[in-house]
Amino acid sequence: MLIPTLRKVGAEAEMASHRLMLRAGMIRQLAAGVYTYLPLAHRTLYKVEQVVREEMNRIGAQEILMPALNPSELWRETGRWDTYGPELITLQDRHERDFLLGPTHEEVITDLLRNEVNSYKRLPMSLYQIQTKYRDERRPRSGLLRGREFLMKDAYTFHADRETLDQAYQGMYHAYERIFTRLGLDFRAVEADSGAIGGTENHEFMVLADSGEDTLTLCDSCDYAANIETARVGGHEGEKSRPVAEEISTVEKVSTPKASTIEQVTKMLDISPHRLMKSLLFDVDGEPVLVLVRGDHEANEVKVKHALDADQCELADEAVVQRVTGAPSGFAGPVGLKEKVRIIADHAVRDLFDAVTGANEADAHLLHVTPERDFQVDHFADVRTVQEGDPCPHCGGTLRFSRGIEVGHVFKLGTKYSEAMQATFLDREGKEQPLIMGCYGIGISRLAAAIIEQHHDDNGITWPLTAAPFAVHLIAVNMKDENQARLAEQLYGQLVQNGLEVLFDDRQERAGVKFKDSDLIGIPLRITVGSKAAEEVVEYKIRRSGESGHLSAQELSNQLPELLKQVDG
Amino acid sequence: MLIPTLRKVGAEAEMASHRLMLRAGMIRQLAAGVYTYLPLAHRTLYKVEQVVREEMNRIGAQEILMPALNPSELWRETGRWDTYGPELITLQDRHERDFLLGPTHEEVITDLLRNEVNSYKRLPMSLYQIQTKYRDERRPRSGLLRGREFLMKDAYTFHADRETLDQAYQGMYHAYERIFTRLGLDFRAVEADSGAIGGTENHEFMVLADSGEDTLTLCDSCDYAANIETARVGGHEGEKSRPVAEEISTVEKVSTPKASTIEQVTKMLDISPHRLMKSLLFDVDGEPVLVLVRGDHEANEVKVKHALDADQCELADEAVVQRVTGAPSGFAGPVGLKEKVRIIADHAVRDLFDAVTGANEADAHLLHVTPERDFQVDHFADVRTVQEGDPCPHCGGTLRFSRGIEVGHVFKLGTKYSEAMQATFLDREGKEQPLIMGCYGIGISRLAAAIIEQHHDDNGITWPLTAAPFAVHLIAVNMKDENQARLAEQLYGQLVQNGLEVLFDDRQERAGVKFKDSDLIGIPLRITVGSKAAEEVVEYKIRRSGESGHLSAQELSNQLPELLKQVDG
Structure with a gap:
C-alpha cells in the first residue's frame, strides 16, 4: 500500500492538518493548492462523502452531477463573469469560446x-x-x-414560497448538524455575512480550532454564535438616550496639531479612548454618510451596509472627506460639517456625553461634544465590531471569541439568481414568479483536514472512527517470527471476514518504525501481535486515549465491538 | 424526483443512447460534449463505478485521486505538451503559469x-x-x-520486471472481463494499436453494437479479435515465393496517359485490380520506403510502422516521390527507381507473377513484372488492412467484421514515460533502472451509454439489473383510488425495507403516461398497483422480456428474488 510516511516536512506546512497529512503519506502537492489524494486520504474522503450522502438522501435531496466546465454565457447573465474576480479560472476551447471552471454552481x-x-x-x-x-x-x-482544486458538496433548493424555503433551510441546517456530529466534530453554527453569493439569512458551520482563520463570537450563557464580521452587540434594544446633564460645558475647540489618530489625540489631551467619539465618513451607494463609534470601538462596514440596507459600503476617499468636513482625514466630527450628510451612530454613542471629536478643521478637536444637544443623529444602530466581553444580543450574557474553520454554509438566496436568469415558474394562479432558492455547501476535502485540526496529538492524527481510513491497525512486530506471522495472518482474515477495515502492517521494519507510523496515521484501534503470539495473546491500544491491554485472540473477537465503541472517547 | 422525460428530442441525437438518455430525463447538455447527469444517470454511474471499484480492489489496486489541473512542466518533460494537439485543454492561472486539464494521468x-x-x-x-x-x-x-468532460477509471501499474507487468496485465484483463460481464455486456477484447499513449502490447475492450464507430475483426472459428487498424491477415506464416514460371514474358512498358489510379489503370488495360501491384512511397522516420500491396488491397500505415519498428510513418510528399521515382504520384513501381530505397512487400505480393506496376515515368506502366526476377524485396510482411473474408492469423478460419464501442483499454507501456521523466528505482543489485509501467482505462460515462446501445428496444431502455438506476418501478395507476394508494404505499415500504431500490411513481398522471415513462426509463421490474388493488393483487412485468403476470401482494414478497433473477434474461 502506498503510504509514504515522512519524519519531517518543510516549514511551509504550518497547519497541523497540512503537516500531518503530508507526514502520514495521505497527500502530495502537485502544484500550489493542488493535491493528489493517496490511498489513506482517499479512504477518508470516501467516508466523509458517504456520511454527507446519507444525510442528504435522508432529507430527500437528490444527487446529480454537474460539469466543472461551465460556458461563460450563463455567468454573463448573472454578471459574475465580470465581478467574480481573479479567483475565477477561465479558459477557451479550441473554437475560442470562453469557459470557466466552476467555483460554485x-x-x-x-x-x-x-x-x-x-x-x-x-x-x-x-x-x-x-x-x-x-x-x-x-x-x-x-x-x-484552502486549495485551488477541492471537493465540495453543494446543494440547491427551489421553492414556490418562502415557507418551504424556511423548511428546507431548517432541514439542511439539521442535516449539517448531524453530519458534523457523526464526524466527531466540535462545531458551532454561526450567523454570517452573505458575501459575494448574495442572499439573506445564512449560517456558517465552524469547526472550533485555535488554528482556524475565522474568529467566532460565542455567548458564554446561551447558544448565540456569530462570525465576528456580523456578530451583534446586545444590551441596546429599545434603549433611549439619557437626558443631557445640565452641568456639561459647552463645546470648546482645542488645538491638536498633527494628532489625527485615536492614539495621538488621547495622548495629547490625556483622555482615555472611550471618551472619544470616532467619526468616519463612508461612501454608501455613492452617498457620503458619517458614522460615529466610540473611540475604543471599531466601525464595521458590513453592519453599516446592513443598517442602511445598502449594496456597497466603503470608507470615503480623501477628496470627499475634504469636501464634506473641510479638513483632512482624522479631524472629522459631527459638529460643523460643511455639507449636510446623514449621521449614523453606534448605540454606545448615546451615552457619550462630554466627548471629544474632530473639529472639521485641520489640527483641531472639540471638547464637551454631546449628542442630541450639539448635533442630531439620524439613526442609532449596531454598527461596530463586537469585542470580547460585550453583552450577548440574545440573553445579555458575555460574548467570548474563539477561532474556527468554516466547513459548511447554508444560505437563503431568495430570487437573486432566478431573477437575473429569468428562471420562473407558474404559481397556483397561473402567474409567472421567479423561483425562490437556497444553497448549501460543505467543503469535503477541507472537512477531512478540519477533523485532523481537532483530532491530533504530538504523535500524529487521532481519527474518529467515522472518518478513519481504517478501523483497525494490525501490526505484526516481527513477521520473521513464525508464531507472530501465523497469528497475525489468522487475525487479519478473521477481522476482514467480520466486515472490519483493517490496515495490516506486515512490513519488514523495526518495531519502533511501525509504532511511530501507526501513531502518525492514527487508526483508532491498534492490535499488536508480538512476543506473546505463541500464547495466542495480543495487545490492543486505543489511539486517542492511549488505553491498552492484553487479550487472547479469542477474547479479542468478543471484545472488539466494545473496544470500537470506546475509540472516540 | 427530477426525471424530466421527453417524447421527442432533436434530430442531432442520432445514437440510441444519446436519444434515450435525453428522453428518459437522465442527462442534459450544458455545452457541446458537456453534460449534467440528472438523478437517474447519477444512480447508474454510481453503480457502474461501484462494480469497477470492487473489481479493481479485488485485484489489489489501490484507489487514489489525482487532480484534473495539471501543471504544464510535467507534460513538457514527456513532450506531450507540444505533441498532444488541440484536444488538450490548456489554461493559465492568475500568475500566468500554464496548466492543462488532464485527458489522462x-x-x-x-x-x-x-x-x-x-x-x-x-x-x-x-x-x-x-x-x-x-x-x-x-x-x-x-x-x-464522446464528450469533452467525461468520467474515467484509469489505473497504472509499476514494475521492476516484465514478468510482474505481464501478471498485472493479465489481472487487469480478467478484471475488465468480469466488469463488462457483470454489467451485462456482449463484448470482445481485441488487439489494438497503441496510438498516442505509446507502448507495446495492448487490447481494447469493445462492446458489440451496430452503432459503434470502431470496426472489429472477429474470427468465425476461434476467439481471435482485433481492431481493424491492426488486425493481422493469416495464411502467410513460413510461406516462400513459388518459383517463377519460365513462360512469363519479360517486362514491357505501355503507355497509360493520365491513368494514375487503380480504377483508371485497370479500366485502360482491361485487367482486374488483383493483377495490379500498388506501389506506395512512405516516409518512415525520414527515410523513403517503397511499400507494395496488391491492387485490391489497402496499405496500412500502422502495420508498416510496426513492420519496420518505426516511430513515424506517413505517405511521402510529392517532392520525395518525384525525386525517388522520377515521376508524379500514381506511376511509381519497384522496377527502375531513380534512387535506391528499401522495398517492403505484403505477403500477397509473393504470388503476384506477371503483374502490372507503375513505370516510374509519367503516363506509363509496366506489364509482366515479377517479384524476385525483376526486383528484389527487402522484406515481406503483413502490411495491408484486413478485409472481410481474409483468413484468421490464429486458426486460418474466416475473418468477419463487426461494429463496436471501445469501453476499455489495457496497455503495456513499458518504460516510455519513466525514461522520459527519469522515474527510476534501485534493483536487487542496487542499480538504477527505469520503472516498467502498464496503464488501463475504462470510460465510466461512456460505459453507461454503451450499456444502453446494447440494451434498448423501440420503447426505451432495458437496463441490466447491475446498472439500473432502480431495481423496481412501482406504479400506482390512480393515486386517488384509496385501495391503490394504500396498497402502493404499503408495498413501497416493504420493498424498501427489504433493501430494494424502488422508484415509486405516485404522480397524478394518466396511466398511459406512467407506463410510457416506465418503458422509457427501463427499470428491470415493474410492479403495477391497479384495479385489482382491492383484492390485494398486483401486476408484475419484466421490462426486457415483456413477461408479465398477476400476484397477490403476499406472493410478491416471496417471488421477488426469483423475479429479479429473471429480469436480465
Whole structure:
C-alpha cells in the first residue's frame, strides 16, 4: 500500500492538518493548492462523502452531477463573469469560446431548473452534488484547508414560497448538524455575512480550532454564535438616550496639531479612548454618510451596509472627506460639517456625553461634544465590531471569541439568481414568479483536514472512527517470527471476514518504525501481535486515549465491538 | 424526483443512447460534449463505478485521486505538451503559469512514483482513480459516447520486471472481463494499436453494437479479435515465393496517359485490380520506403510502422516521390527507381507473377513484372488492412467484421514515460533502472451509454439489473383510488425495507403516461398497483422480456428474488 510516511516536512506546512497529512503519506502537492489524494486520504474522503450522502438522501435531496466546465454565457447573465474576480479560472476551447471552471454552481443549476421545472406542482425540489471545484486563490496555503482544486458538496433548493424555503433551510441546517456530529466534530453554527453569493439569512458551520482563520463570537450563557464580521452587540434594544446633564460645558475647540489618530489625540489631551467619539465618513451607494463609534470601538462596514440596507459600503476617499468636513482625514466630527450628510451612530454613542471629536478643521478637536444637544443623529444602530466581553444580543450574557474553520454554509438566496436568469415558474394562479432558492455547501476535502485540526496529538492524527481510513491497525512486530506471522495472518482474515477495515502492517521494519507510523496515521484501534503470539495473546491500544491491554485472540473477537465503541472517547 | 422525460428530442441525437438518455430525463447538455447527469444517470454511474471499484480492489489496486489541473512542466518533460494537439485543454492561472486539464494521468502518476517509490522492494504497485477527464474533441457528438468532460477509471501499474507487468496485465484483463460481464455486456477484447499513449502490447475492450464507430475483426472459428487498424491477415506464416514460371514474358512498358489510379489503370488495360501491384512511397522516420500491396488491397500505415519498428510513418510528399521515382504520384513501381530505397512487400505480393506496376515515368506502366526476377524485396510482411473474408492469423478460419464501442483499454507501456521523466528505482543489485509501467482505462460515462446501445428496444431502455438506476418501478395507476394508494404505499415500504431500490411513481398522471415513462426509463421490474388493488393483487412485468403476470401482494414478497433473477434474461 502506498503510504509514504515522512519524519519531517518543510516549514511551509504550518497547519497541523497540512503537516500531518503530508507526514502520514495521505497527500502530495502537485502544484500550489493542488493535491493528489493517496490511498489513506482517499479512504477518508470516501467516508466523509458517504456520511454527507446519507444525510442528504435522508432529507430527500437528490444527487446529480454537474460539469466543472461551465460556458461563460450563463455567468454573463448573472454578471459574475465580470465581478467574480481573479479567483475565477477561465479558459477557451479550441473554437475560442470562453469557459470557466466552476467555483460554485448557482448559474448551472438555475439554468437547469428554468428549462425543466415550470410549475409550482414540481416544487419544492432539492438537488445536490459531490464534485470538484476550482478557485484560484492568490496564496493557496494550509494544505486541504484552502486549495485551488477541492471537493465540495453543494446543494440547491427551489421553492414556490418562502415557507418551504424556511423548511428546507431548517432541514439542511439539521442535516449539517448531524453530519458534523457523526464526524466527531466540535462545531458551532454561526450567523454570517452573505458575501459575494448574495442572499439573506445564512449560517456558517465552524469547526472550533485555535488554528482556524475565522474568529467566532460565542455567548458564554446561551447558544448565540456569530462570525465576528456580523456578530451583534446586545444590551441596546429599545434603549433611549439619557437626558443631557445640565452641568456639561459647552463645546470648546482645542488645538491638536498633527494628532489625527485615536492614539495621538488621547495622548495629547490625556483622555482615555472611550471618551472619544470616532467619526468616519463612508461612501454608501455613492452617498457620503458619517458614522460615529466610540473611540475604543471599531466601525464595521458590513453592519453599516446592513443598517442602511445598502449594496456597497466603503470608507470615503480623501477628496470627499475634504469636501464634506473641510479638513483632512482624522479631524472629522459631527459638529460643523460643511455639507449636510446623514449621521449614523453606534448605540454606545448615546451615552457619550462630554466627548471629544474632530473639529472639521485641520489640527483641531472639540471638547464637551454631546449628542442630541450639539448635533442630531439620524439613526442609532449596531454598527461596530463586537469585542470580547460585550453583552450577548440574545440573553445579555458575555460574548467570548474563539477561532474556527468554516466547513459548511447554508444560505437563503431568495430570487437573486432566478431573477437575473429569468428562471420562473407558474404559481397556483397561473402567474409567472421567479423561483425562490437556497444553497448549501460543505467543503469535503477541507472537512477531512478540519477533523485532523481537532483530532491530533504530538504523535500524529487521532481519527474518529467515522472518518478513519481504517478501523483497525494490525501490526505484526516481527513477521520473521513464525508464531507472530501465523497469528497475525489468522487475525487479519478473521477481522476482514467480520466486515472490519483493517490496515495490516506486515512490513519488514523495526518495531519502533511501525509504532511511530501507526501513531502518525492514527487508526483508532491498534492490535499488536508480538512476543506473546505463541500464547495466542495480543495487545490492543486505543489511539486517542492511549488505553491498552492484553487479550487472547479469542477474547479479542468478543471484545472488539466494545473496544470500537470506546475509540472516540 | 427530477426525471424530466421527453417524447421527442432533436434530430442531432442520432445514437440510441444519446436519444434515450435525453428522453428518459437522465442527462442534459450544458455545452457541446458537456453534460449534467440528472438523478437517474447519477444512480447508474454510481453503480457502474461501484462494480469497477470492487473489481479493481479485488485485484489489489489501490484507489487514489489525482487532480484534473495539471501543471504544464510535467507534460513538457514527456513532450506531450507540444505533441498532444488541440484536444488538450490548456489554461493559465492568475500568475500566468500554464496548466492543462488532464485527458489522462501518466505524467502525474509517474511524477508521484519517482518521488515516492525508489526500490524494487516497493514494487509492483497498482493504483487507480475514478475521476473527471477532459478532451476537447473537434466535434463532440453521440452524447456520453464522446464528450469533452467525461468520467474515467484509469489505473497504472509499476514494475521492476516484465514478468510482474505481464501478471498485472493479465489481472487487469480478467478484471475488465468480469466488469463488462457483470454489467451485462456482449463484448470482445481485441488487439489494438497503441496510438498516442505509446507502448507495446495492448487490447481494447469493445462492446458489440451496430452503432459503434470502431470496426472489429472477429474470427468465425476461434476467439481471435482485433481492431481493424491492426488486425493481422493469416495464411502467410513460413510461406516462400513459388518459383517463377519460365513462360512469363519479360517486362514491357505501355503507355497509360493520365491513368494514375487503380480504377483508371485497370479500366485502360482491361485487367482486374488483383493483377495490379500498388506501389506506395512512405516516409518512415525520414527515410523513403517503397511499400507494395496488391491492387485490391489497402496499405496500412500502422502495420508498416510496426513492420519496420518505426516511430513515424506517413505517405511521402510529392517532392520525395518525384525525386525517388522520377515521376508524379500514381506511376511509381519497384522496377527502375531513380534512387535506391528499401522495398517492403505484403505477403500477397509473393504470388503476384506477371503483374502490372507503375513505370516510374509519367503516363506509363509496366506489364509482366515479377517479384524476385525483376526486383528484389527487402522484406515481406503483413502490411495491408484486413478485409472481410481474409483468413484468421490464429486458426486460418474466416475473418468477419463487426461494429463496436471501445469501453476499455489495457496497455503495456513499458518504460516510455519513466525514461522520459527519469522515474527510476534501485534493483536487487542496487542499480538504477527505469520503472516498467502498464496503464488501463475504462470510460465510466461512456460505459453507461454503451450499456444502453446494447440494451434498448423501440420503447426505451432495458437496463441490466447491475446498472439500473432502480431495481423496481412501482406504479400506482390512480393515486386517488384509496385501495391503490394504500396498497402502493404499503408495498413501497416493504420493498424498501427489504433493501430494494424502488422508484415509486405516485404522480397524478394518466396511466398511459406512467407506463410510457416506465418503458422509457427501463427499470428491470415493474410492479403495477391497479384495479385489482382491492383484492390485494398486483401486476408484475419484466421490462426486457415483456413477461408479465398477476400476484397477490403476499406472493410478491416471496417471488421477488426469483423475479429479479429473471429480469436480465
